[in-house]
Amino acid sequence: MNSNFGKLLIIDLDQSDISERKLDEELFLNYLGGKGLGSYLLLKMLPPGVDPLAAENLLIFTTGPATDSPLAAASRFGVFSKSPATGLYSESYSGGHLPPVMKRTGYDAIVISGAAKKPCYLSISEEAVNFYDAGDIWGKETYAAEEEIVKAIGVKGSQALVIGPAGERKLAFACIKNNRWRSAGRTGLGAVMGSKNLKGIVFSGNAKAAPADEEGLNNWSRNFFQRFKDSPEARLYKEKGTPALVAVTNNAGCFPTRYWSSGTLEGWEKISADYMQNEMTVKSRGCYRCFFACGKLTTVEKGRHRGLTVEGPEFETIYAFGGLCCLPEMEEILYLNDLCDRWGIDTISAGNLAAFAIEAGLRGKLKQAPRYGDADSIAEFLERVVEGKGEGVIFADGIREAAKALGMEDFAIHVKGLEPAGYDPRVLKGMGLAYATSDRGACHLRATFYKPELSGMIDPAQIKGKARMFIDFEDRLNIYDCLIFCRFYRDLIHWEELIELLYLLTGIRYSAADLHSIAARVQNLTRLFNIREGATRSDDCLPKRLLQEPINEQKNLITKEELDLLLSDYYLLRGWDQNGIPPLKQC
Numbered sequence: 001m002n003s004n005f006g007k008l009l010i011i012d013l014d015q016s017d018i019s020e021r022k023l024d025e026e027l028f029l030n031y032l033g034g035k036g037l038g039s040y041l042l043l044k045m046l047p048p049g050v051d052p053l054a055a056e057n058l059l060i061f062t063t064g065p066a067t068d069s070p071l072a073a074a075s076r077f078g079v080f081s082k083s084p085a086t087g088l089y090s091e092s093y094s095g096g097h098l099p100p101v102m103k104r105t106g107y108d109a110i111v112i113s114g115a116a117k118k119p120c121y122l123s124i125s126e127e128a129v130n131f132y133d134a135g136d137i138w139g140k141e142t143y144a145a146e147e148e149i150v151k152a153i154g155v156k157g158s159q160a161l162v163i164g165p166a167g168e169r170k171l172a173f174a175c176i177k178n179n180r181w182r183s184a185g186r187t188g189l190g191a192v193m194g195s196k197n198l199k200g201i202v203f204s205g206n207a208k209a210a211p212a213d214e215e216g217l218n219n220w221s222r223n224f225f226q227r228f229k230d231s232p233e234a235r236l237y238k239e240k241g242t243p244a245l246v247a248v249t250n251n252a253g254c255f256p257t258r259y260w261s262s263g264t265l266e267g268w269e270k271i272s273a274d275y276m277q278n279e280m281t282v283k284s285r286g287c288y289r290c291f292f293a294c295g296k297l298t299t300v301e302k303g304r305h306r307g308l309t310v311e312g313p314e315f316e317t318i319y320a321f322g323g324l325c326c327l328p329e330m331e332e333i334l335y336l337n338d339l340c341d342r343w344g345i346d347t348i349s350a351g352n353l354a355a356f357a358i359e360a361g362l363r364g365k366l367k368q369a370p371r372y373g374d375a376d377s378i379a380e381f382l383e384r385v386v387e388g389k390g391e392g393v394i395f396a397d398g399i400r401e402a403a404k405a406l407g408m409e410d411f412a413i414h415v416k417g418l419e420p421a422g423y424d425p426r427v428l429k430g431m432g433l434a435y436a437t438s439d440r441g442a443c444h445l446r447a448t449f450y451k452p453e454l455s456g457m458i459d460p461a462q463i464k465g466k467a468r469m470f471i472d473f474e475d476r477l478n479i480y481d482c483l484i485f486c487r488f489y490r491d492l493i494h495w496e497e498l499i500e501l502l503y504l505l506t507g508i509r510y511s512a513a514d515l516h517s518i519a520a521r522v523q524n525l526t527r528l529f530n531i532r533e534g535a536t537r538s539d540d541c542l543p544k545r546l547l548q549e550p551i552n553e554q555k556n557l558i559t560k561e562e563l564d565l566l567l568s569d570y571y572l573l574r575g576w577d578q579n580g581i582p583p584l585k586q587c
Contacts, residue, residue, distance in 0.1 A: 463566060
């Protein structure tokens, strides 16, 4: 199959050993690459029951058949492992300018096992894998660490990913950073790197996996750019980026506020996209070849943080600190965003943990609790967590373990140990199905079902028949993750376009039914991994508060009966039994 190299690189950190393995072409026919390949390797190569922070856990990096192509949506890489946050399947994706360089190493997947005896970093190219002592950079924040290892390797055009102090301390919500502000943010993959004493990886290379029809792919890409460069979708992302959702979700009453006790934040206008554009200097930045340029390089122009420049904040960071922590000050959110990036922690988890800690303090459970609307107290709390000081140690293993330690399990908001994103399922009930069934815990990105619910494609309160549209979104985005494509192109690249692109990339004329089968196969793989690790139907749930505490004047609520109906429909349409177990023959 073209656009893939058919090569797997295996790195054993215990022995400083490397090996290559040829990948069967049938793997690519059945799973394409990206998420499909990473999930397959994880299920086959990782023994059951491994502690996520043990040396035996695997860290798998993949690209896809679209990576390093002329396609605007394709600058993404995936990371797969067993999650320290959930104890289940772990995946995360990042963009920027690193993905095409990772692909140019000549490998479709890189599997890292074992743990180095002392801190190290790696360089990987199509010619060699080298091991380096990281003693001098262990403990450094992400910005400095990334800059130093790229400089030390000294190869023009090289790109690096790193962890920060949070990953070194193995915090369950530590992330992997690249290009300074890009993150493989969710499920604690930075902690897996830290457990392996791996500070970072520098990639370089010149290998090229040619598409089946290079001229056709170039023409398709040029035509796509001309058709959509000035489209409403492109203009929205370029002008406002994801912060545009602040107004949308507040107006819909689904912007989680005051740790999930309300759906609207008073004063949200001061953390909106319009406020950013009017009160700060904002420059649009895109990933490699992307014309959406949704990244916002933002410089604070007034107040105590004047001069601070951060690429962000994204909507999820605004929701987590602005909404959950009741902090309607964009300048302060940027300040917290910068701290999280430097430490290498996921902002969704960080904001959820901070708001939960605020509530714990109000209930007399914590002595050093942060306070609503107080950025400094939130920053001090997160610093205690990252450094393992005082009561901060309670939160190192994430929301689920912190809730147990504080006796607040019924109050904590998470699914399978992962905190939800900024879309309240009491209003957007399809997001309730999304959070409950996501293979990596409460995740908004597996189906991005907030989009059809907020845009009027389907009634947010509808239950009957909703699972069918949900699966169509989930299947299409599974194919995106196999290619690997950016979610934000979902309104422009549909099934017909995917069929054509895969033909140009691989030379294989898949049908829509073929692609649905591949998507379902990947979904079944991740489901079987979680079942193997102990997950059951009872884990496909929502927190009690979201099922019992209504919000807004409309008393919005998603009931257990509604969730059960959504789940039953979803299982039936997926071909799973009533316990959510897929047939082995479909994997």
